[in-house]
Amino acid sequence: MIAQAYTQMKTIRDLLRFSVSQFNQAGLYFGHGSTNAYDEAAYLILKTLHLPLDQLEPFLDARLTETECKHVLNVIQRRVDDRIPAAYLTHEAWLGEYSFYVDERVIIPRSFIAELLQTQFAPWITNPDTIGNALDLCTGSGCLAILMAHAFENAQIDAADISTHALAVAHKNLQDYELTQRIELIESDLFSTLQGRRYDLIVSNPPYVNAESMQRLPPEYRYEPHAALASGSDGLDATRIILQQAAQHLTDSGILVVEIGHNRTELEQAFPELPFTWLETSAGNEFVFLLEENQLPHQHT
Numbered sequence: 001m002i003a004q005a006y007t008q009m010k011t012i013r014d015l016l017r018f019s020v021s022q023f024n025q026a027g028l029y030f031g032h033g034s035t036n037a038y039d040e041a042a043y044l045i046l047k048t049l050h051l052p053l054d055q056l057e058p059f060l061d062a063r064l065t066e067t068e069c070k071h072v073l074n075v076i077q078r079r080v081d082d083r084i085p086a087a088y089l090t091h092e093a094w095l096g097e098y099s100f101y102v103d104e105r106v107i108i109p110r111s112f113i114a115e116l117l118q119t120q121f122a123p124w125i126t127n128p129d130t131i132g133n134a135l136d137l138c139t140g141s142g143c144l145a146i147l148m149a150h151a152f153e154n155a156q157i158d159a160a161d162i163s164t165h166a167l168a169v170a171h172k173n174l175q176d177y178e179l180t181q182r183i184e185l186i187e188s189d190l191f192s193t194l195q196g197r198r199y200d201l202i203v204s205n206p207p208y209v210n211a212e213s214m215q216r217l218p219p220e221y222r223y224e225p226h227a228a229l230a231s232g233s234d235g236l237d238a239t240r241i242i243l244q245q246a247a248q249h250l251t252d253s254g255i256l257v258v259e260i261g262h263n264r265t266e267l268e269q270a271f272p273e274l275p276f277t278w279l280e281t282s283a284g285n286e287f288v289f290l291l292e293e294n295q296l297p298h299q300h301t
Contacts, residue, residue, distance in 0.1 A: 002077040009069045013060040015045055019076050029218035032085040032108045033093060040086055044079065047090045048072045083219035093141070098150075100143045100173050105165035107228035109143040111205045112281040112288050113259055117144070117151045121201070124255055124277075124290060130200070131155045135249070137190060137204035137242065138162075140228060142170030144203055145183050158197065160188040163225065190238065191245045200254050204242055208261040210235035235263050236270060243271060247296040254293045261287065 002022060009015055019041035034040035046053050048071055049064075064072075078084050087093040087108045093100050095114040102108055120128040131152040136145035136159045145159035161167050167185045174180045188194055190206075209217070209229040221229065231237040239260055246256045257279070260267055264286045268276065275295050278285040 002073050002080065005073055009073070010063055011061050012045060012049075012056075012064065015064070015069070015072055015076075016041055016056075016060070019045065022076060022080050026080045028079065028083065029220045031218075032087050032110065032220065034086065040079075041076070044075055044086055044089065045072055047092065048075050083223075085220045085223055088223060093143075095143055095147065098143070098147060100141050100146070101169065101176065102141055103169065104223055105163070105225065106141040106169045107224045109141055111144060111259055112279075112283065113144055113203050113205055113257060114147055115282060116257070116279055116288060117147045117203075120151050121255065121257065121290070124292070125201070128152050129154050133197075133199045133251075134158075134201040135160065135194070135197070135199045135203070137202060138206040138228075138238070139170055139185075140166050140205075142173045142183070142185070144205060145170070146173060146177050146179060148201070148203065149177075149179050149182050152201070155182075155201075157183045158186055158194070158199070159183050160186045160190075160194060162187070162189045163227065166225070166228070190241050191249055194249060198249055198251050198254070200251050201257070202246060202250060202254070203257045205259040206238035206242060207231035208235045208239065208259070208263055210263070234266050234270075235261065236266060239263075239267065240270070243274070243291075244297055244299070246291075247293055247298045250293040250296070252293060256291045256293075256296065257288060259288045264289075 020037045023037035030040055042056050051059055075089055085108055087102050088104055091101055091103055093102045093109045095109050100109055134148050134155045134157045139145050139159035139161045142159050145157050148157055164187055170185055174183050207229055208231050211233045214230050276289040279288045279290055281287055
């Protein structure tokens with residue numbers, strides 16, 4: 001048992017080596033912040049011991065108390081035996097330099113839109129100060145809404161989600177960032193309760209996992225809310241509605257930015273008439289598209 005290993009553990013170096021071995025032996029899946037066993041083990045050890053997350057080296061040979069060792073090994077055991085994602089064990093997830101509270105009520109933040117917000121969507125947005133109203137649709141933990149508030153300092157932002165549980169987590173994050181006055185949380189099934197509201201910018205990281213992929217998800221993903229992942233047989237159910245209704249909620253010069261996972265080919269086949277602009281991310285240009293208001297379908301009444 002992992003929990004009994006504390007009698008052999010003296011230092012953080014011991015714990016790190018042991019944890020990496022356990023993670024590799026268990027065949028854990030890494031996709032919620034870390035990409036490998038070493039980084040995840042280092043993060044969980046440093047976080048559990050309340051040490052700076054960017055300073056492993058000075059503490060590697062620090063000796064641990066028995067209580068500290070047991071505490072770390074308990075976290076490692078839960079990660080291995082229960083396959084709980086690290087972010088749910090620590091109630092913390094990072095997007096760039098921003099940290100967010102998370103628990104099982106929300107999907108763990110991971111979005112290419114976060115890195116794109118660092119450039120404030122230039123050149124499509126030429127003057128960030130002119131963004132007066134913005135929407136984060138399917139906000140989850142509120143992470144993208146918070147990043148938008150930092151990127152567009154004059155914007156009032158709506159953050160909408162169908163889940164009241166997710167909105168409760170988002171509220172905690174808004175409080176942590178002192179943004180409750182600039183970001184309004186709205187319970188809404190996509191645009192359903194946003195009638196009459198128009199925005200200069202809409203971003204969305206909606207559910208986009210197709211049925212076949214849902215069947216194959218690693219155990220770690222099954223801790224996340226099903227409704228935040230699944231989006232019909234082809235993964236495009238939510239995106240279809242967004243594309244059909246977004247124009248009604250954009251200002252004349254507004255833009256829509258949506259993340260769609262690995263569905264670029266399916267999306268282009270489903271909407272061959274739309275001139276998608278695919279944005280370059282650290283993983284390529286397959287995952288996030290941009291459309292301007294005048295490029296979107298308009299519903300005539």
